[in-house]
Amino acid sequence: MNPSGAGTCGKEYEEVNVSCNRNSAFATNSHKVGAEGRSVSLQRTRILIVDDEPSALEVLEMHLTEKNFEVYCTLEAKGVIDKIASFKPAIVILDVRLADADGLDVLNEIRASSQKPYVIVVTAFHDMATTIKAIKRGAFEYIPKPIDLDDLDAAIERAGDLSRAHLGSDGLSISDLHDFEPKEIVGKTKEMKEIFKTIGILSNNTVTVLIEGETGTGKELVARAIHYNGPHREEPFVAINCSAIVEGLLESELFGHEKGAFTGAASFKKGKFEIAAHGTILLDEICEMPLSLQAKLLRFLQDKEFQRVGGEKTIRSEARIIASTNRDMFEMVRQGFFRRDLYYRLNVATIRIPALRHRSADIPLIVEYLLKKINLNLNKQVDHVEQNALKRLREYHWPGNVRELENLLTRAVMHTQGNAILDDVLVPLFQSPQLCEDVDAETIPNKQLSSDKPLTDRELILNALESTKWHYGNAGKILGISYPTLRKRMRAFGIVAKPHNQSHP
Numbered sequence: 001m002n003p004s005g006a007g008t009c010g011k012e013y014e015e016v017n018v019s020c021n022r023n024s025a026f027a028t029n030s031h032k033v034g035a036e037g038r039s040v041s042l043q044r045t046r047i048l049i050v051d052d053e054p055s056a057l058e059v060l061e062m063h064l065t066e067k068n069f070e071v072y073c074t075l076e077a078k079g080v081i082d083k084i085a086s087f088k089p090a091i092v093i094l095d096v097r098l099a100d101a102d103g104l105d106v107l108n109e110i111r112a113s114s115q116k117p118y119v120i121v122v123t124a125f126h127d128m129a130t131t132i133k134a135i136k137r138g139a140f141e142y143i144p145k146p147i148d149l150d151d152l153d154a155a156i157e158r159a160g161d162l163s164r165a166h167l168g169s170d171g172l173s174i175s176d177l178h179d180f181e182p183k184e185i186v187g188k189t190k191e192m193k194e195i196f197k198t199i200g201i202l203s204n205n206t207v208t209v210l211i212e213g214e215t216g217t218g219k220e221l222v223a224r225a226i227h228y229n230g231p232h233r234e235e236p237f238v239a240i241n242c243s244a245i246v247e248g249l250l251e252s253e254l255f256g257h258e259k260g261a262f263t264g265a266a267s268f269k270k271g272k273f274e275i276a277a278h279g280t281i282l283l284d285e286i287c288e289m290p291l292s293l294q295a296k297l298l299r300f301l302q303d304k305e306f307q308r309v310g311g312e313k314t315i316r317s318e319a320r321i322i323a324s325t326n327r328d329m330f331e332m333v334r335q336g337f338f339r340r341d342l343y344y345r346l347n348v349a350t351i352r353i354p355a356l357r358h359r360s361a362d363i364p365l366i367v368e369y370l371l372k373k374i375n376l377n378l379n380k381q382v383d384h385v386e387q388n389a390l391k392r393l394r395e396y397h398w399p400g401n402v403r404e405l406e407n408l409l410t411r412a413v414m415h416t417q418g419n420a421i422l423d424d425v426l427v428p429l430f431q432s433p434q435l436c437e438d439v440d441a442e443t444i445p446n447k448q449l450s451s452d453k454p455l456t457d458r459e460l461i462l463n464a465l466e467s468t469k470w471h472y473g474n475a476g477k478i479l480g481i482s483y484p485t486l487r488k489r490m491r492a493f494g495i496v497a498k499p500h501n502q503s504h505p
């Protein structure tokens, strides 16, 4: 062992040269032209080991030099930062308990250095608090002593994958990770540019708009953009999901009710049309509106007037109506589920948002936007998507569109150590059921976590409902599907709202 200098040199190995930057964790030392004439580099990854236990240093140095790494060992924290600057290690293996310093403080200093090597923290004191602290301070991996060399090799390999992913030119790199503007509609395809233009035109007037698009394509986002760019942006924007409210209550939610209008109407209540005033009301899932109420909405669209439930006074509202649907509305009309006259009244201007799979050229841009948002929310620094991972994202069919993409990226960022999303991280996420990471592990149905046999969709839905005490919103979050989709699937599987204290068959 040579605790004060570079370890014994192993056999050099060749690797295809990739474009490298100053901070490359796997920096290239020298170049030569390979047998096939391509440029290759003679590359040895440098590893700095900081451990005050000579025997541990010796074992690690032997193991790593045998694996062709260039190793430098030191017993003390003093001088580590200078050594990192001169030796430029790709990886630092750092003991948390050092004789002359707290390893976690050293970790802070390393993370603040310009070199930013991947730090693998090792310690005999593998309690949860230290692990959490180390990971929060940016440790790449945490390995308890006695070190399992297979675990260490795996961590070093992952660091290599990450570094190469970061250097690869065909992945996605975000240079301005903290430059996040919320509520933006992102897109550069011809279809999205047309939508931006239409939003611009519609922002100058208050005509009724119908927005069509699959679930999660951004219908509400577009409706908000029309409102907040319009002349009445200071007035309220009120959204109501017509499928989320039981039939009997929807009328009073929309138009309000007088005191005593029905059992439980203890006092008068304003409806959304009154609340919106001169603003905008978004009638989401308009196709789910009962026919009886469609007639009242038609009257409002014709005269801008209505009466509260149980009331006789005629009230005027100047609210702009935007309706949205993920159904084929014309087909609904054809089948008699939606009034033809109302359809034409709503359809003064139409925006059709294409499904994400039909504008996959937008995916890198949307991924970049969502990653900025997710990093901010999760306090992470994931600023790169590996080439194969990006390809996978572009090629998937995204039935849940941008919402599904956001859920998946959130899970990917949570599972990512370091700063790049690798394809290896995505593969299992695509195979797992749509679980939303913002839900505590405890709230995920137990059966789903423990069962060996894959659950049917019906069982998954029932589990989610049971575990959330039949709260549709939370169950939808667990399953990663919207409220209307959940209701639709419940209907399809014959699941009806459960009376208390009864289990579902």
Ligand SMILES: Nc1ncnc2c1ncn2[C@@H]1O[C@H](COP(=O)(O)OP(=O)(O)OP(=O)(O)O)[C@@H](O)[C@H]1O
Pocket: 184, 185, 186, 187, 213, 214, 215, 216, 217, 218, 219, 220, 221, 222, 284, 326, 366, 369, 402, 403, 406, 482
């Ligand atoms: N083009 C886009 N750029 C950025 N974010 C987007 C885009 N489209 C959708 N989103 C995001 O995706 C999520 C779903 O969008 P939104 O709720 O507007 O969809 P929707 O079509 O109204 O869904 P649903 O039909 O289920 O009500 C939101 O978080 C939204 O911010």
